[in-house]
Amino acid sequence: KKNNQWDKENVTWGKKSKKYYYGATSIDRPDFIGWLKNKQIEVVLFNEQNWWEPVVWCKEMGIITGTYVDYYTEKTVPFFAAYDFLICNTQRHYNLFKEIAHAYYVPWGTDIDLFRPQSKKDVEASSIVFFHSAGMNPIRKGTDSTIRAFAAIDDPNSRLLIHTQERLSAYLDDEVCRIAERHPRISVVQKTVPAPGLYTEGDVYVYPSILDGLGLTVVEALACGLPCIVSDNAPMNEFVQPDVNGRLVAIDYLYARSDGYFWPQCKISLSSLEEELQFYLLHRSSIESEKVKARQSAEEQYNWKDRYKQICTLFKEVKHEPIDEVLSRRIYSYEQHLNGKYNMLPYAFYYWKKWRSGWTR
Template sequence: MKIGIVTTWFERGAAYVSRQFKDILEEQNQVFVYARGGEKFAIGDPNWDYDYVTWGKAPLTHAFTDINLKDFEKWIKEKQLDLVLFNEQKIWAPVLLCRELSVLTGAYIDYYTEQTVPMFGLYDFLICNTKKHHSVFDWHEQCIFLPWGTDTDLYRPENGVNEPERIRFFHSAGMNPFRKGTDLLLKAFSKIQGEAKLVIHSQVSIQSFFPELEQLILSLKSQDRLEIHERTVGAPGLYTKGDVYVYPTRLEGIGLTILEAASSGLPVIVPDYDPMNEFVDSSINGKVVKIDKFWSRWDGYYWPQCEVGVFDLTEKMQFYVDNKLSISQFKADAREYALLNFNWKHNTSSLNQEITKIRQIESKGFSEILIKAKNYDQKLFQRHKKSTKKLFSEAIEFNYPRAFMVIKKLKSMLRS
C-alpha cells in the first residue's frame, strides 16, 4: 500500500509523532510525507530532509494547517496514494479532497473541540493513543486504539553512572513554558530542603517568559541550584542530565516527554489528570500531583486545563531528595516499566494489519457534517486571509527562489 502522511515536519513534537508512525508503517508499506506549507520548513536539515518528503507550497490563507489544494492533489496523484494519514489537521478541505479522489483517510487524534468532534466522522479511520482520546471517539466504527510509546532504544539511560551527590530534577519547557507548568515547578523547587538541583531545557528564554520570576531565577542560579539550557536539541534530548523528570503541565494531547524521560530511566512526576497519569503507576515509576483547579482554554479545546498544587508538587519532589540513597533503584524501576509498557514497536505491532482492514466509509448521511465542515473552514479562511501582496510574494519565492533572494538582499541594502 502507498501511504502519505500530512504533517508538520521539523524539530517539533508533532513531527516526531509522525516520524514514529512512518517508521512502523514503512515496514510493510511505501510511505511518503507531505510537509504542510505555511509552517516552518527543515529543507537542508539532514534530520528531516529526505527524498520521501515533499515540501508543500504555501496555502492561500494563514489559517493553521491550511493546505494548497492544487499542490496537495498533485502530490496524491504523483505518488498514487491509497491512504493519507493526517496529523493535527484542523482544516477539513484536504480531507474532503481525498474523499473525492477515493483515497482512504485517517487522523491521528490530538486536537478537537465539542464542535469538531462529529466532523471526525468524515475520516475513514481514527487512531487514538490515549484512553482519554479514545473515550471521545469510540463511536467511530473504525477507531483504532494503540497505547502511545517511544523508541526505547534511542531513549535509554547512560551506562556506568555513579550515585549522584544531589538529586537532579529535569524538566522540558519546550516552546511554551506556561503550558508546561515551568512557573509552578520553579516555585515548588525553591521550597525543596536538602541537596538538589533543577535542570531545565527550553527552546525559549525562561526569564523573558516569566519576568515576575526573575529574582527567583537569579537567586537559584547564584546558589548553583538551577541550570537552564535554552536551545533546540534533537533526540534523544537531555534527559540523562536528570535523575527525576518533573512535568507539571497544564494541558497535553499525549505528553511525549513523559515517556521519553521514563524510557531514559527517570521516575516521572506529573499531574493526577489524564492523559498524563495514564503513564504513571505511583508504586513503580513516579508520582502524581494533586490538582488545584480546572478551567477551559480560550480556543474551546474539548478538555479543560489543569493546575497542580505547588505544595503537593514540592512534597512529591521532596520524596526523592529524602530518599536519595534509593534513586538508583527508582531509576531502574522506571526503565523496566518503560520497557514493558512504552515500547512503540510492541504497542503498534498490530497497526499494519489494522490498516489492511480499513474500508472507505459510505457518504450516506454525511450532508449535515459536510456542511458544518465547509462552514468551519470558511470562517477560518475569512479570519486568516492573505493579502494580494503576500500571495504574490510567496509565488515569486516558490517559482523563482534565486530572483526572490536577490530582491530581498537589494531591499535590505536599500533600508540600511
C-alpha cells in the same frame, strides 16, 4: 526545506496558499490533489490536522483517510466521523472517540534504543538532580510551578536542571525568572539538543503540565530510566503509577483554555508538588528501584517497535467509506465561517500578539 533529514526522493514539499486557509497549515488545493493523483495515493494519514477541507477532498476522491488524534474542540469532535480511522494514543482520546466507528487505541511508542539510561549513579551519595523540560512552551509545561516548588525546598544536596528552547523571560513573570537566574542550585540550559536530549543528566523527571494532548516527554523520561513527577490529570497520569515509576501531583482546580480546546487546563497544587519533590529527597533509596521500573514500563508498554507493527496491521485492514453528505456540508459551512475569504482578523490578531510578546520582552 534544506533539511538533510527530510530532503529525500520520497518526500514532496507541498505548496502553500492562503487562498483557502489563513492558518499555519495552509495547502494549495490544485497542488495537493495533483500530488494525490500523480503518486496514486491510497491512504492519507493526517497529523494534528486543524483544517478540515483537505480531509473532505481526500474522501471525495475515494482515498482512505485517517488521523493521529490530538487537537479538537466541542464543535469539531463530530467531524472526526469523516475519517475512515482514528489513531488514539491515550486512553483519554480513545474514551471520547470510541463511539465513532474505527477508533483505535494505539499507545504512544518511543525509540527505547535511543532513549535509554546512560550510566548508573549512586543516588545515596550524590546530589539528586531534578530534570524539567520546558520545551517551547514553558507555561503549559508548568515551568513556573517547578521553579517555585524547588526554590521552597532547603536541601543542599539537590539541584534543578531546566532545558528550554525558548527564553524563559518571554513566557514567565519577572519574579520566577529572577529565582531561576539567582538560585545557586537551579541551572537553565537554553538550546536545541538532539535526541535523547538531557534526560540522562537527571535522576527524577518533573513535569507538572497544565495541559497535554499526549505528554511524550514523560514516556521519553521513563525510557531513560527516570521516575516521573506529573500532574494527577489525564493523560499525564496514564503513564505513571505512584510508588512504581513516579509520583502524582494533586490538582486544585480545572479551567477552560481561551481557544476552546475540548479538555480543560489544570491548576496544580504547589504544596503537593513540593511534597513530591521532598519525597525523593527523604527516600533516596526508592529512586534506584523506581528507575529500574521506569525503564521496564517503557520497554513493556511504550516501545515504538510494538506500535510500528500495530500501525502497519491497521493500515492493511482499514477500508474507505463514503463521507456522509450532511457531515460534508457541515464541515464546509464551519470552515467558511471560520476561515472565509474576509475572515483574516483572528489570524492577524494571533500573529500580532506573538510579535508584541517578543518585542515587549
